[in-house]
Amino acid sequence: MQTLRRKDILGLEEISAEEITLILETSRSMREIMQRKIKKVPTLRGRSVLNLFYEPSTRTKASFELAQKYMSSDSVSVAGSSSSLVKGETLKDTVRNVEIMGIECVIMRHPVSGSSHYLAQNVEAAIINAGDGMHEHPTQGLLDMFTIWEKKGRLEELKVTIVGDIRHSRVARSNLWGLQKMGSEVVVSGPPTLMPPDLDVFGVKYYTDLEEAVEGADVVMALRLQQERQESGLFPSMREYAELYGVIPQKMARAKEDALIMHPGPMNRGIEISSELADGPRSVVLEQAASGVAVRMALLYLLLGGTKEQ
Amino acid sequence: MKQLLIKGGRVIDPARSYDQTADVLITDGIVEKVDPALKTPTGAEEIDAAGLVVTPGLIDIHVHLRDPGQEYKEDIPSGARAAAAGGFTTVAAMANTDPVGDDPSMIGYVRRKASGAAARVYPIGALTRGLEGKEMAELGRMKLAGAAAFSDDGRPVKSGMMMRNALHYASGIGTVVIAHEEDPYLSAGGMMHEGTVSSVLGLRGIPSAAEEAMISRDLLILKITGGRLHIAHVSSAGSVEMLRRAKAEGLNVTAEVTPHHLLLTERLVKNSGYNTNTKVNPPLRTENDRQALWAGLLDGTIDAIASDHAPHHPDDKDVEYDFAPCGIAGLETTLHLLLDELSSGRVKDFSLPLLVEKLTSAPARVLDLPGGTLEEGSPGDVTIIDPDREFIIDPEKWYSKSRNTPFAGKHLKGAPVYTIVGGEVTMKEGVVAEREFQG
Numbered sequence: 001m002q003t004l005r006r007k008d009i010l011g012l013e014e015i016s017a018e019e020i021t022l023i024l025e026t027s028r029s030m031r032e033i034m035q036r037k038i039k040k041v042p043t044l045r046g047r048s049v050l051n052l053f054y055e056p057s058t059r060t061k062a063s064f065e066l067a068q069k070y071m072s073s074d075s076v077s078v079a080g081s082s083s084s085l086v087k088g089e090t091l092k093d094t095v096r097n098v099e100i101m102g103i104e105c106v107i108m109r110h111p112v113s114g115s116s117h118y119l120a121q122n123v124e125a126a127i128i129n130a131g132d133g134m135h136e137h138p139t140q141g142l143l144d145m146f147t148i149w150e151k152k153g154r155l156e157e158l159k160v161t162i163v164g165d166i167r168h169s170r171v172a173r174s175n176l177w178g179l180q181k182m183g184s185e186v187v188v189s190g191p192p193t194l195m196p197p198d199l200d201v202f203g204v205k206y207y208t209d210l211e212e213a214v215e216g217a218d219v220v221m222a223l224r225l226q227q228e229r230q231e232s233g234l235f236p237s238m239r240e241y242a243e244l245y246g247v248i249p250q251k252m253a254r255a256k257e258d259a260l261i262m263h264p265g266p267m268n269r270g271i272e273i274s275s276e277l278a279d280g281p282r283s284v285v286l287e288q289a290a291s292g293v294a295v296r297m298a299l300l301y302l303l304l305g306g307t308k309e310q
Numbered sequence: 311m312k313q314l315l316i317k318g319g320r321v322i323d324p325a326r327s328y329d330q331t332a333d334v335l336i337t338d339g340i341v342e343k344v345d346p347a348l349k350t351p352t353g354a355e356e357i358d359a360a361g362l363v364v365t366p367g368l369i370d371i372h373v374h375l376r377d378p379g380q381e382y383k384e385d386i387p388s389g390a391r392a393a394a395a396g397g398f399t400t401v402a403a404m405a406n407t408d409p410v411g412d413d414p415s416m417i418g419y420v421r422r423k424a425s426g427a428a429a430r431v432y433p434i435g436a437l438t439r440g441l442e443g444k445e446m447a448e449l450g451r452m453k454l455a456g457a458a459a460f461s462d463d464g465r466p467v468k469s470g471m472m473m474r475n476a477l478h479y480a481s482g483i484g485t486v487v488i489a490h491e492e493d494p495y496l497s498a499g500g501m502m503h504e505g506t507v508s509s510v511l512g513l514r515g516i517p518s519a520a521e522e523a524m525i526s527r528d529l530l531i532l533k534i535t536g537g538r539l540h541i542a543h544v545s546s547a548g549s550v551e552m553l554r555r556a557k558a559e560g561l562n563v564t565a566e567v568t569p570h571h572l573l574l575t576e577r578l579v580k581n582s583g584y585n586t587n588t589k590v591n592p593p594l595r596t597e598n599d600r601q602a603l604w605a606g607l608l609d610g611t612i613d614a615i616a617s618d619h620a621p622h623h624p625d626d627k628d629v630e631y632d633f634a635p636c637g638i639a640g641l642e643t644t645l646h647l648l649l650d651e652l653s654s655g656r657v658k659d660f661s662l663p664l665l666v667e668k669l670t671s672a673p674a675r676v677l678d679l680p681g682g683t684l685e686e687g688s689p690g691d692v693t694i695i696d697p698d699r700e701f702i703i704d705p706e707k708w709y710s711k712s713r714n715t716p717f718a719g720k721h722l723k724g725a726p727v728y729t730i731v732g733g734e735v736t737m738k739e740g741v742v743a744e745r746e747f748q749g
Binding site (some may be wrong): 112113115121132170201 | 501504505506508509511512513514517584586625628629631
């Protein structure tokens with residue numbers, strides 16, 4: 001049995017192409033389990049997992065919890081608003097107290113970049129980063145790659161255009177690292193104020209013009225735009241954004257005909273993506289959500305599976 | 311009569327360009343004589359400094375002692391012991407305490423609490439009431455109460471008009487204004503230097519422009535007002551260049567740099583896995599900036615080295631990156647780190663006399679403090695250094711109440727072995743004497 005030789009999944013920047021391949025291949029087996037009538041395997045029976053979410057989440061939280069149930073692990077979920085954080089307890093104390101109860105793996109979403117690194121340095125449990133601030137959302141990156149891989153049969157030599165608020169997006173960062181490691185070409189588009197400073201460090205091309213950015217694209221991924229970015233003066237209005245950078249059919253003319261349309265959710269219909277495309281034949285938005293469960297099952301399996309018994 | 315003779319050391323006194331083997335005689339707390347082959351007077355205490363370096367007592371013009379208000383992080387006695395342990399005889403303490411040091415009574419509080427402490431502590435008064443940048447504090451009355459300079463350090467003075475008036479007014483009472491240069495709109499929410507590393511780590515950035523824009527503003531204001539401006543903790547290459555030009559134009563401006571900005575870069579935030587001890591304001595910047603800071607220090611653009619000792623309780627830093635307060639505690643590492651940098655030979659043209667100048671005569675000149683020299687009649691403040699002493703930075707052994715340093719565990723070469731204030735040994739071989747000092 002192959003496992004990942006690492007304690008934690010903190011980001012895709014530090015994960016190798018070989019590891020990503022292993023995760024994607026394992027996800028495919030997990031996908032098969034999900035398609036069974038009885039979606040349950042005993043693989044993680046007797047193993048305990050904590051879901052610790054300091055930010056709201058629908059897809060990520062539901063898919064992690066389902067992945068744990070399908071794998072027969074025991075899990076508890078704690079939401080930030082109901083945790084002792086609001087009573088002034090530190091993150092480290094919270095997790096150490098739960099760890100001593102037998103938790104072997106912590107899935108954490110947290111608004112502060114680097115918080116999963118901090119946690120990983122301070123507890124023995126395996127940490128899976130379910131999104132830390134603006135840093136990374138590695139399981140989202142993996143599920144996006146898995147979705148593309150399933151649809152296109154490969155990741156190498158694909159052109160993926162990511163559109164929108166790259167600067168504040170942990171999803172974008174994970175995808176930028178992961179996709180390029182797997183041999184895809186990644187280009188980005190969006191207003192300059194929503195690009196990270198020194199974008200070159202990611203090794204991607206940037207186009208201010210969306211139509212130019214999607215030229216020959218195999219995949220076009222729209223990112224969620226948050227209202228607060230407009231409020232902080234990074235662009236003038238949601239409607240202007242929709243007009244210049246919304247992923248709409250008229251702007252997709254230069255993309256490949258069979259280009260996949262993706263969005264990590266939750267979508268602002270009519271802003272960063274039009275319903276026509278989100279619900280159209282090229283959209284894989286729902287497949288992304290389904291892939292999320294398979295990929296998270298794979299990660300739990302690879303991080304926890306068998307390691308303690310061996 | 312109490313006498314101390316320090317025998318046979320290499321005496322470096324940059325204020326007089328003095329650098330030779332000599333003896334230093336301190337009588338009743340005052341330097342009486344520096345000369346080769348002095349006879350030991352009867353009853354005098356003697357320190358054998360053969361093979362060691364004898365310098366004026368080191369002066370750190372930028373520390374935070376957290377007293378009053380946050381004594382769990384540091385207080386005046388613990389900060390003074392930390393200073394002694396680090397080879398410093400004199401520190402100047404910033405006013406961002408709670409309550410703020412914006413009133414003559416607060417200046418008096420610091421001075422009273424510092425009497426008998428292991429180092430001389432000069433209070434720096436707030437420039438504006440409550441550090442709020444709106445109304446000028448009573449600079450004149452605070453000066454009469456013993457304030458050494460004025461600063462809202464920790465916070466920038468947002469309003470150009472406020473800075474103009476403060477500089478102009480301060481010129482009338484002959485005191486220096488110390489500026490923490492940061493455009494708070496450009497730095498808003500920032501956690502580290504804005505650049506490639508912040509982009510990768512997903513941390514909000516503080517662009518160099520936040521510092522440079524404010525320095526530029528204040529240099530222009532200085533041209534109108536006259537007076538004396540001192541720029542705290544310069545961190546960027548652009549700032550160094552602006553200061554170089556301003557000095558060439560003859561503006562009355564001085565500047566300081568911290569050891570961490572001289573030695574570390576933004577890379578450490580990543581390489582340390584978001585270690586909160588790398589979080590500091592101004593932030594650790596790029597290698598290019600670091601090189602420019604050295605160049606500025608060597609060519610005199612940057613006058614002094616100051617630690618910006620910013621102690622925090624370990625609990626304060628043991629949190630997620632965004633939630634950690636800014637600051638590095640530097641009193642017990644500054645000299646060691648720079649001696650090590652010197653002995654490593656990594657910085658071309660860096661010399662021991664230059665290092666001593668940046669820690670003694672230069673800071674004394676910036677704040678018009680007594681000391682910083684071993685000229686006869688000066689305060690009997692001396693630091694004795696062993697440039698070959700092996701040293702490991704271990705915050706658990708600090709005299710400071712804080713532990714926040716990104717240098718923990720570093721093996722260094724060079725350390726102070728004696729600190730002497732007014733002829734009294736405050737530190738010997740790393741151990742701070744536990745008693746009341748006369749000062």
